Amino acid sequence: MAFFEDLGKKISKASQSVVDKGKELADITKINLSISDEERKIDECYKKIGKLFVEKIGDRAEGEFYELVSEVLGAEKKISEYKQQIKDIKGITVCPKCAKELQADAVFCNHCGAKLDGTEEQ
Numbered sequence: 001m002a003f004f005e006d007l008g009k010k011i012s013k014a015s016q017s018v019v020d021k022g023k024e025l026a027d028i029t030k031i032n033l034s035i036s037d038e039e040r041k042i043d044e045c046y047k048k049i050g051k052l053f054v055e056k057i058g059d060r061a062e063g064e065f066y067e068l069v070s071e072v073l074g075a076e077k078k079i080s081e082y083k084q085q086i087k088d089i090k091g092i093t094v095c096p097k098c099a100k101e102l103q104a105d106a107v108f109c110n111h112c113g114a115k116l117d118g119t120e121e122q
């Protein structure tokens with residue numbers, strides 16, 4: 001009988017360790033999620049630091065910063081050129097007075113009333 005008692009104890013010990021392992025895994029998963037949350041916060045801060053740096057320092061950046069800032073400024077310039085290409089395709093122009101988008105063939109701005117034939121009107 002002692003054999004079966006021992007076996008029973010061994011089995012319950014083994015199943016207890018399966019439960020423990022399951023709890024361990026759940027705990028580790030929870031902790032890993034917390035790590036991911038913190039890493040996401042760090043990434044967000046780095047992004048903000050980078051944007052702030054480009055805003056405040058811009059093309060006055062030096063050394064290795066200069067390369068990265070130049071890359072950002074170059075990409076921003078390209079984006080605005082691409083956006084202009086889309087406006088050209090759509091036949092959209094921008095009012096020189098109020099900066100609203102208008103049809104390229106418009107004579108007057110329908111937002112501020114400015115004349116759009118290129119002559120300044122006060």
Ligand SMILES: [Zn+2]
Pocket residue numbers: 095096097098099100109110111112113114
């Ligand atoms: Zn206008």
